Amino acid sequence: xxxxxxxxxxxxxxxxPVMFRYILRPHQTFNATEASRxxxxxxxxxxxxxxxxxxxxxxxxxxxxxVNVIAFKPADDGDxxxxxxxxxxxxxxxxxxxxxxxxxxxxxxxxxxxxxxxPETVELAGQEVMIxxx
Numbered sequence: 001x002x003x004x005x006x007x008x009x010x011x012x013x014x015x016x017p018v019m020f021r022y023i024l025r026p027h028q029t030f031n032a033t034e035a036s037r038x039x040x041x042x043x044x045x046x047x048x049x050x051x052x053x054x055x056x057x058x059x060x061x062x063x064x065x066x067v068n069v070i071a072f073k074p075a076d077d078g079d080x081x082x083x084x085x086x087x088x089x090x091x092x093x094x095x096x097x098x099x100x101x102x103x104x105x106x107x108x109x110x111x112x113x114x115x116x117x118x119p120e121t122v123e124l125a126g127q128e129v130m131i132x133x134x
Contacts, residue, residue: 098120
C-alpha cells in the first residue's frame with residue numbers, strides 16, 4: 001500500500017489500483033540533455049493540429065546544445081513571450097540568447113515580472129531552471 005506520511009488530517013494510504021509507466025532505453029555513455037529530451041517526448045507528446053492565421057517562428061535563438069526550452073508561451077499581459085530554460089547537465093552551460101526581432105531579453109520569475117535585462121551571453125548552472133521574458 002502507498003502512503004504519504006505527511007502528518008496531515010488526510011488518510012495516509014492510497015486506495016485502489018495505481019498505474020506506473022516505465023520506459024527503458026539502452027544507451028552508451030549517459031547524456032543528461034538527451035535523456036531529458038527523450039523523457040519530455042513521452043511525458044509531453046507533440047500534438048499536431050491544423051492552424052490558421054499568421055506563420056509563426058520562434059522569437060529567439062539559443063546557441064547551446066545542452067539548454068532545453070521546457071516551456072514557451074505568450075506573456076499573460078500580452079506584451080511578449082515567456083520561456084523556461086533548463087540545463088539538465090551537471091556542468092554550467094554558457095550560451096547566447098538573442099531575440100530575432102532585436103528586442104530585449106529579461107530575467108523573469110513565475111509571476112512574469114521583468115527582473116532585469118539579460119546580457120547576450122548567459123550562464124545557466126547545472127540542473128538549473130531559468131525563466132526569461134522577450
